Amino acid sequence: MSTRLKNRGLVISICMLLCMLAIAGCGNNTTKEEQGTETAAPQTKSFEDSIGVKEIPINPKRIFSISATTQLLALGITPVGGLSYEIEQDYYLQSYADQIKLAGDYPPDFEAIIDLQPDLIIASSFVDAEVTEKLEKIAPVVMYPWGSNLYDQLRFIADIVDKKTEAEAWIKKHEEKVAIDKEEISKYVKPDETVAAIEIFKQTFQVAGNRNMGYVLHDLLGLKRLPEIQKQIDEKDGFMVYTEGMSFEKLPEFNADYLIVKVNDTQAGSVEYFEQMQQSEIWKSLPAVKNGKVFVVPHDKWWSYTLFSTDALLDEAVALFENQ
Template sequence: MRRISIRQMVGLGLLLFVMAAVIAACSGKAEDHSRAEGERAVSGGKPGTKIFKAENGEIEIPTNPQRIVAIQFAGDLLALGVKPVGVGSLVLKNSEQLKDELAGVADVGDVSVEKVLELAPDLIIVPSYLPAEVVEKLGKIAPTVAFPWGGFAGSDPLEEVRTFGRMLGKEKEAEAWIARYKEKAAQAKQKLAGVIGPGETAASYEIWAKNLWVWDKNQRAGYNLFAMLGLTPPDKVKKDVFEPGKSRDISQEVLPEYAADHMFVTVYQEDGGGERAKELMDNSLWKNLPAVKGNRVYLLNLKQFWFSDGLSLEKQLDILTETILSVNQK
């Protein structure tokens, strides 16, 4: 038998080592390629994107958008620490409590496709009530996702914040904000325990030029009053407004049937709403309501209570608490 020299054995060992290294490297590259392909499949077929199921279908969006235009939902984004580059004019005109956070944000009208285009967004967020043809035009500028707009669509505000957190990869921020908001509500309940008794009722109302609204459990002051502070609506409000989940336009004559012990009132000033409110409050029917007689009517600024999204709700909770305490200290 032919003997193998030490030099040959060393050479053979080196050859086997090199071959093993090459095989391992090729295997690693194949594995990395397979992993990358899997990530692309999950994220929507392109690096840096993902598929998000919205009201307008499955939309491919960036995983880390930097320039967001939000026609609505500014309060949800701000709750997550995200400042949009542009919002709808309705938001800027009626979000007085968010004016500091929205300073410098561009007004894109209601809705100007041209103004949105100028901002070069990488993600556009719209309410589902926006006409389909407008959504289609916006979709040609950047990925556009549609959401049900707040309580009007029956969605829970906290779940709305969570959904935005999932979409933007900010789940931790969403949960941190929700925990902070709930803690603030718990503290407010303690402060108000001696002001609003356990058997007393509350409800939210709004006066327009030709309408008198009793709001459902999510609108205006409703979500904070009922979901967060745990207050109770009058039986008539619970039966006719809460159970169907729809705000109700009532006549002035039946207002006593819907009146609560504590009435939270906003006024839509446009088209003569301010004059109608003054006329109603000068009426003997209004003056004889138990809440009016007991000085338990809380007039709220509509521009601070227009929206029920994220940071709007948190700031409204502060305003409500201060207002209730202030009125009852007089």
């Protein structure tokens, strides 16, 4: 082959090589642009709660909970930390005690929260302003509305963590269970029979309103409230956890066909007070007592107002009436 042909072939080869490198370079530039776009994508979102609008992580990895634990667990999220009053005292959270670090009770141990390095704090709206101010120095804080019902609480928290589908699935399953248990309990309690749930402390008792065990018995299972209790709920704009504390001489004024009794055995003297009540003529004269329609329930299972306790107490309540 002549030198001229060889040189021409070499030029062609060099040109082809340069073209290939240029194409490869264009591909690399596109990848860098894409990577740059991905890196620049916002990692936070604006979210509004009762305090105002704040920037929170889109995909938080380390959430600290103040009374939001069962909602987060229902959505498939285990918070890195919480407070002892919620975790340790809740019968339905005992199995999670080794997974959720405690940061004191309330007010919380702020140093312990700092050590957990949360990227988001979700708290109930009952948290004091001064506590919230200190928490905001640790991580973004979102307050969910404690006064809302359990379903709306769950929906609000699901919106924070982008788990709306999971929330609706949990609610749908729970509503189906409510319908089944409501139908079942109607076999044992007549529509006109009244039910009162009371909590006994040392020297006093309270009647449940429309939260905690009152919510399960009346709002979900449809058992009839005493008219006096419904009146008090209405006078308090539809929100009453319990009545004011009263001495047991007042008990005949809440004369229900069925009486569900929860003794707060975490308070010294409550058990002894209930024993005294049962020896009194006032207690013995109650129709529910005379007719054997008094159910004593354990405090640890019946005291809280959470998704898990509400779900479990549906079955617990049906069992009470079924086995009477």
